[in-house]
Amino acid sequence: MRFALNHIAAPNLSLPDFFTAAGELGVTAVEIRNDLPDVLSAWDPAQVKAEAEEAGVTIVSINALYPFNVWGGDLPARAEAMADYAAACGAKALVMCPLNDGTKVSFDSLVGALAAMKTILDTRGLTGLVEPLGFPISSLRTKAEAIRAIKAAGGEGTYRLMHDTFHHHLAGETEFFPDWTWLVHISGVTDPDVAVDAMLDAHRVLVDDADRLENVAQIRALLDAGYDGPFSFEPFASKVHDAADPKGALKTSMAFVSAQL
Template sequence: MLELNDFCINRCCAGGLKLSDFVKLANEVGVHNIELRTDIHKGSNFLDDLSSAEFNQLQREYDVHVANISAEFNLDDRSHWNNKIQAVTELVNLAQKIGAQHILFTPIRNAHDIRTDDQKFADLVHNIRTYSDILGAAGINGLVEPLGFGDSSLRFPWVAQQVLQEADAKNFKLIADTFHYYKAQVTKKDFDEKVDVSRVGLIHLSSIPTNKSPKEADDADRLFICDNDEDIMKTIDQTNWFKESNYFGLYSFEPCAPEIDQWSYDKCKQEIISSIKKIIAG
């Protein structure tokens, strides 16, 4: 049975709040792990202009720490390579300062991408191998999130596993995301037979309470957890796949609907608590 310590909240759970309020919110719902995002900030950077020392004081005050930083990098993009190396290095240095355990990378989404599947695979291997070395030298781990969209260069977890194996990236693991599994139509049979659970480092959870097909569903439809009979993705059922496996990592809520940015502190708190209860009950 899952407990509060098994949960994490992504900053998009309360994207309209200042980072200081988000950290306080995590403490109030009893969750001690958070995900930061480089695409959400109330200042010039994703720490809302707080210094690393000021943010660390918040972490100590509210007994919260950063499970990962979700970075705005197209994982398999090899253009402007020196700039990418510099940006990754700078993010790694900041991750060290704030005690972040992982940095999360996502692949390219481009409907006009003319690369073959073999070229995409080779670019992923090349970049991950390099990033793995940079992160590893600083004691930071990496996460790769296959995106189920049709225009994604990396859609399926079993392909991502092959990439990590080819890159020999021992400090990288995969993210399993119920939304992206729905988009890519990953089944329980696929998960049981093709996904090595030991390579999964985090699970992202959300629900879509509208009747949208995998092709139609988008990030803007992703809300907090609702009952199975209301959720087209059946996220509670999907979560039970992970519960029944040998996965023992964090379960993080990642509802991306832009309307959440308009919600009050109390509304976000209520939805997080409700989601935790639904996932624990299964």
């Protein structure tokens, strides 16, 4: 298997230090973000591209366009700006997350958003990574629904799936779509007291032997089914972000996952 690193796995590291740490861990695929940390607002895309090239890493995605499935207001302009940035910094894809506040979004609206976004991505040579969110309040919870919408929008050549082990578990989705999957986010939940439907991003830690999300089983299922892309660490818990030795913590989790496989 191949690992990748999302900058949220070590958000206190500067962009150059993050890229360097990835290389020292033997990781060549990285993800940058527009929230924690907000690389897009802090760095010129040409500088980001230069830092990545110097460190020998590839920027596989930018996280994330939200809420991509409600096409209106300032979203089209934000989508174009993010796509321009991705193209300029050498990123390969944009992660696209659905509305997650309890508001229902119709299937037709989802399809319309994918159709509108398709032109923006295609003209810049980018892949759109649709990431269903498994939270009970999410407007798009399953990968099966995402695929149905992508096909309805004629987006088979533009879009692929982000398989997130946390959201896969929360949604109760059992089917895997290796041929549609372009990138996988991995994180664990170890808190024994939180119910599945109450799990939040703040519970997401690095994967270890106390993981409740069956990360190893999900990873094995994807690999056995033919998925050959990277597995990117995306923990949101503050105790991970504040770790004194984030590189060491990641190395330990990488070794655990590898050993289990």
